Amino acid sequence: MFKRLQLMLADSAWFVPFLYGVGGIALTFLTQYFGNFFRELLPEIVYLDKDSAATVLSSSFTSLMTMMTFSFSTILVVLTTYSSQFSPRTINNFLTNSASKHTLGLFIMTTVYGITNLFLIRTSDEDVVLASGVSVLLVVSSIWAFVKFIQTISVSIQAERLLSALHREALSVIETQQQAVEDGKMHIVPERSVHTFEGQAIYAPRTGYIQLFASEKQESHDVDFESVVAVGDFVAKGDLLGYWLGEEALDVDVFQIGEIRSSIQDPAFVIEKLSEIALKGISPGINDPNTAIHAIHYIGDILRELSRLPEGDFLFSNDKSEWHAKRKPMEATLFEALTPIKTYASHDIFVMASVFEAIRIARLEAHASHEETFEGFIDYFEESLDFEELHPRERAFLTNQMMRARKVQT
Structure with missing residues (x-):
């Protein structure tokens, strides 16, 4: 059973990003329903009123989509390079690369978190919400992952x-x-x-x-x-x-x-x-x-x-x-x-x-x-x-x- 699970995880490029997407949904519900419990522990700067939070979530989602578009374009170029210069059998080595899967997963998690919060934020009973602060942290993490991803790409296409x-x-x-x-x-x-x-x-x-x-x-x-x-x-x-x-x-x-x-x-x-x-x-x-x-x-x-x-x-x-x-x-x-x-x-x-x-x-x-x-x-x-x-x-x-x-x- 362990070997079969290892085979599924090794050959699938979707499983890790899927887990990140589920994590984004879970994080949405945590911040929506339990954000008020952390008011005394967290600084007030991470809490914004609902209109300002919606603006931040919308802006972060737009900028993230730009990074995702560039990342997917880069992935297609790398896949073409792997197939033409190395071997079609080596494409899976790039698709299942841990850095690529976690970067894509973090993008998906941030996107799912932003979309779900934009949908739910208007229904919040609180005057201020935590969602925008968490979204900013996720976007900053995505930017770091994007830079790491570019570095991984530049290394992975080297034959050595x-x-x-x-x-x-x-x-x-x-x-x-x-x-x-x-x-x-x-x-x-x-x-x-x-x-x-x-x-x-x-x-x-x-x-x-x-x-x-x-x-x-x-x-x-x-x-x-x-x-x-x-x-x-x-x-x-x-x-x-x-x-x-x-x-x-x-x-x-x-x-x-x-x-x-x-x-x-x-x-x-x-x-x-x-x-x-x-x-x-x-x-x-x-x-x-x-x-x-x-x-x-x-x-x-x-x-x-x-x-x-x-x-x-x-x-x-x-x-x-x-x-x-x-x-x-x-x-x-x-x-x-x-x-x-x-x-x-x-x-x-x-x-x-x-x-x-x-x-x-x-x-x-x-x-x-x-x-x-x-x-x-x-x-x-x-x-x-x-x-x-x-x-x-x-x-x-x-x-x-x-x-x-x-x-x-x-």
Whole structure:
């Protein structure tokens, strides 16, 4: 349940602003019905007569609408920049940015507070009201949030900041998995072949991506489960998801399926975003190979943390049952992340050198079970390069990078 709630909050840009809007309504009723109780505690300057308060509320609402219009225009420009220069998959990183959500929420809260008070202020039985004073404080807070928002915007469109944010996002997911293994909450077992089990099959109720594996539901059940899909896989309605190894299938949604992929349990999705940013950088339209190189280096560091765990699938076990969750192999992650870069940048020796550097970084702390996979990919990229057409200096440079990737001690 917690993971599903975390997924909803992480992928929704409306929930936090909605809470601020509800807070604005609640604050309206507090100031309307309890404002007189604070007359002895608050200075008289925050209390105005009803006509003056209505004027202040109207003026503050008008100025706030101007800031909101500018903010929304800026958001549209940033979304266009994210989609055209980075990747459409990174748009959600900006929309769910905490600074953006709280700034938008504060604007909505102030707007809702101003509108509701303008509607209710004429019906107040008091000669003076507190609403205008609170409104001024909210507007001042909105101005500060607006300045902070502009600063956040200017930082978020920098490629280095986006790459760093994606890097932290992936490391956080991997750290959670590593901690679960260390605490014994999850085990890693050799990959199992997909075959028909003696049990009850379950099928995808809808088309979409596997977003979560709900391992927290295992505690109340004593039936084993075997999955045949991994988090991050795309499934169509009716696709086989797994088997309940019992006489009857439990009425439990083991998988959360949604329209978009989520990185909460899928660090490979973050690697895919970085790979797409790298591809954008080496495209003729953008022509920014340095950004591509930085993205590839971050991919290597994420793979370094990911490869510390041995190859295999996840197993959640307790005294009652064992739930097996398939995990994307390292070979598939490497192939999907780096092969598109090889396809479009085989002519750029510096980008290709960064690929070898990423593999070298990934092998620094890798488990022995990944050794063959990394060696195989070095051979794969070596075969894709035409060393005969390279200048001796270029050939020596690439050969040196490739040998550094091979000589890493694991």
